[in-house]
Amino acid sequence: MNPRLIFWIPAVMRLVLILAGAGCVWYFFGLIAGLVAGMAGLCVLLVVQLHYLYQLAEWLDHPSSARLPDGWGAWTDIFSRLYKLRRDDERNQAELAEWLARFRQAMSLLPDGVAIMDDVLFLEWCNPAAEKHLGLQLGRDKGMRVTNLVRSPEFIDYIILGRYEQPLTLNVRDRKLIVLIIPFENRRQILVTHDATESDRIEMMRRDFVANASHELRTPLTVINGFLEIACAQPNLDVKTRLSHLKLMAEQGQRMQNLVEDMLTLTRLESVDYPLRPERVNIHILLDQILQDTQALSGGRHDISLEVDGPDIKGGTEELRSAFGNLATNAVRYTPEHGTIRLRWKLKESGPEFTVEDSGIGIRPEHISRLTERFYRVDKSRSRETQGTGLGLAIVKHVLLRHDATLAIESVPEQGSTFRVKFPRKAVCEDTLEKGTGT
Template sequence: MNPKLLFWVPAILRLSFVLVGVGILWYFFGPIAGLLAGLLAMCVLLVVQLQYLYRLAEWLDEPSSSALPDGWGAWTDIFSRLYKMRRGDEKNQAELTEWLARFRQAMSLLPDGVVIMDDVLFLEWCNPAAEKHLGLKLDRDKGMRVTNLVRSPEFMDYIILGRYDQPLSLSLRDRKLIAHIIPFENRRQILVTHDATESERIEMMRRDFIANASHELRTPLTVINGFLEIALGQPKLDAQTRLAHVKLMSEQGHRMQNLVEDMLTLTRLESVDYPLRPERVNIPALLEQVLQEAKALSAGRHDISLEVDGPDIKGSTEELRSAFGNLTSNAVRYTPGQGRIEMTWRQTAAGPQFEVRDTGIGIRPEHISRLTERFYRVDKSRSRETQGTGLGLAIVKHVLLRHDASLTIESQPEQGSCFAVKFPQKVVWGD
């Protein structure tokens, strides 16, 4: 039915009843009684309308579908419509609230920072990554200008110039950030920050690795090529000189081969396509093999001992042999003749532990934190003498990472060093 009819028909009927009643009273009791009755009826209707208007005004101050009053007459339809409208609004608001909560949760999990600002750069919202990147605090800084919170000349220039088509490289809070402002809507802007610190570090390590590897390979190749040129240019060299040249070329060839093998080992350890396949590691047999290799390298110049008093563990026998062998061979290389090297495998309260303790030349404190870097050498000349590749401790670090183990180093110059590999209790075989 037409909404207008729904409003006017009941109203006309109510007025008709009032007029009929007034007419009846007029007929039986006279005009004064009829008029007074009609006036009273109209006053009652007016009071009822005013009461509903007052209740409607109260409800509009705090609209809620549960608090909507019941109506009478035309007010029934009015309140019914308001109820449906309010229920729709509440449903839409609940959906918007849910979507907003999902959006904020999703933004909170992003590794990149997200800052929502108005057209004059006042902070409206940011996720935890942005707080970490830019030093913001949403509860504290909401409503403040972002340019007053991020104190950086490069960022200020980026904002002033307004060239948002290109991202900004920003050094802030000891981090390398990539910032990008994206305008959206008419009065909103999004600032996105990406932490490129790790990417920069990896890229720098890659460049250093290539440069160092090229340098390390160049030396033996230069020696080999030099002697070959001598051999070609002077075919009548005496046998003793030729033998000395061949011996040096052989040493450099072995050095180059060891370097390539260590680089391949590092690549394999870092590859996600080469996961660790745990097996039972026979520790006494493995360490006995490491001991024999150390004695062969020492050639009787050192007192080398081994003590095993601990359990077998889960892991890769080959990888652990490489790690333990590198630690032991380093001890042999950097310990003068007649020195002592002690290898120990024991069970501790925290888990199994392997130690290599020597009476060698020791390491100054400023070098200890960098020992596991690729090609890092405390004394380059001594490393060349001992035929080290500079990758041994880097291999040790990656092997231990794959076994959830850690390496601690204690050393004093001219007194010796202690390299301790600590495994968690969970790697013990049978646990």
């Protein structure tokens, strides 16, 4: 039905009823009484309309679907429509509030900084990453000009020139930031910041790794090529000299092979394609093999002992063999003749612990934090003498990371060093605890 008819038919019917009632009173009580009755009916109708108008005005001041008044007559339909509109509006507001909360939560989790500015660079909003990158505080800095908050000549020039096609590299608070401004709408701009400090550090590590690897490979290649050139230029060398050259080439070839194997091991440990597959590690067998290898490398020049008083653990046997073997090998290489080396496996309250203690040359404190870096050497000349690749402790670090273990280093120059590998309690094979493992 036509909405106009829905409104007008009840209104006309009410007027007809009032006039009919007034006519009846006129018929029975006279003209004056009929007029009075008609006026009274119209006044009542007017008062009702004014009452509902007042309620509508009150509701419009504080609109809420919960307190919308009930109506009478045409007001019933009016209030019903208002109720529906208000409910739809409240539902839309709730959805908008939910989406806004999700947006803010998503923005707060972004690693990149996002700040919204108006056309005159006043800050309207920023996420926590932008606060961290630029030293802002939204509650304090909202409504302030961004160029007054980020006091950098390069940033101000970037803003003034307005060449936003290329990002700006900015050094702020000892961090390297990539800054980009994106205009949107007509009167707003988005300021995006990306912290490139870590990626720069990784790139530097990559360059250092390539440079160090190239340097390490250059020396043995130079030796081998040099002797080959001599062999080609002087084919009548005596047997003794030729054997000496072959021996040196074999040593340098073995050095290159060790270096390549260590680099491949590091690559495998860092690759997601080779996840750790935990198995039961028989500690007694593993450490007995480590002891034998260490004694073979020492050749009787050191006093080496092993103490095992702890349970088996879950992990990668070959990876742990490599890590423990590197620690024991380093102890032999950096301990003078007749020195002592102690290998221990014990169960502590926090978990199992493997210790390599030596009476070697020791390490100065400034070097300890960098020992697990690739190709880092405290004494480069001694490392070459001992045929080290410079990757042993880097391999140890990555193996322990895969086993949720940590490496602690204690050292006193000229007195010795202690390397402690600490495993979490969850790595223990509980059945070995029940049987007892002290030996």
